[in-house]
Amino acid sequence: DAGVIQSPRHEVTEMGQEVTLRCKPISGHDYLFWYRQTMMRGLELLIYFNNNVPIDDSGMPEDRFSAKMPNASFSTLKIQPSEPRDSAVYFCASMKDSSNQPQHFGDGTRLSIL
Amino acid sequence: AQSVTQLGSHVSVSEGALVLLRCNYSSSVPPYLFWYVQYPNQGLQLLLKYTTGATLVKGINGFEAEFKKSETSFHLTKPSAHMSDAAEYFCAVSEDTGGFKTIFGAGTRLFVKA
Numbered sequence: 127d128a129g130v131i132q133s134p135r136h137e138v139t140e141m142g143q144e145v146t147l148r149c150k151p152i153s154g155h156d157y158l159f160w161y162r163q164t165m166m167r168g169l170e171l172l173i174y175f176n177n178n179v180p181i182d183d184s185g186m187p188e189d190r191f192s193a194k195m196p197n198a199s200f201s202t203l204k205i206q207p208s209e210p211r212d213s214a215v216y217f218c219a220s221m222k223d224s225s226n227q228p229q230h231f232g233d234g235t236r237l238s239i240l
Numbered sequence: 241a242q243s244v245t246q247l248g249s250h251v252s253v254s255e256g257a258l259v260l261l262r263c264n265y266s267s268s269v270p271p272y273l274f275w276y277v278q279y280p281n282q283g284l285q286l287l288l289k290y291t292t293g294a295t296l297v298k299g300i301n302g303f304e305a306e307f308k309k310s311e312t313s314f315h316l317t318k319p320s321a322h323m324s325d326a327a328e329y330f331c332a333v334s335e336d337t338g339g340f341k342t343i344f345g346a347g348t349r350l351f352v353k354a
Contacts, residue, residue, distance in 0.1 A: 231283030
């Protein structure tokens with residue numbers, strides 16, 4: 127059973143460039159989450175989807191961040207334009223059903239903005 | 241409103257010693273409680289969860305946790321630490337209020353000394 131798949135695993139780019147992070151959730155999972163993890167701020171929820179519909183994007187830091195889920199098997203998180211302070215590890219997670227189920231995390235994308 | 245407090249951002253134990261990682265929560269309804277582990281360069285993985293029923297929950301790798309409603313606690317323990325247990329541990333609480341809401345603690349990094 128394949129887990130949550132994220133790509134790329136590492137991304138290094140220059141300030142001002144567009145960055146696209148990709149996520150394939152576990153088949154049959156209804157929820158998809160995007161998190162950001164840094165030493166200073168810990169694990170932050172950016173946005174989550176239920177059945178491909180964005181439910182809560184209150185954690186998205188700025189308009190430079192956007193997320194889409196065009197179908198049940200794919201989601202993207204875009205940063206445009208990127209800034210050095212966006213450097214972090216970005217995780218995607220998926221979950222079945224609702225609150226009493228665990229989230230399944232991908233291995234993350236380590237993003238470095240120079 | 242939910243909240244999670246993990247006491248101690250860093251815990252250090254000797255190999256073979258008892259591991260105790262503390263988690264206290266607040267919740268307006270009966271909570272669902274989770275412990276996750278994160279190894280370097282990986283996403284979070286579920287260790288164990290409490291939803292209903294038996295308050296002592298056993299998880300993977302010899303870990304267990306006990307739900308104590310009167311103390312609003314869900315501490316994680318392991319009788320004998322192994323070097324491979326060195327990782328970061330996250331406690332999380334979720335509520336079934338007709339929608340999704342999971343809060344993660346700030347994490348506790350466990351160091352195991354030889």
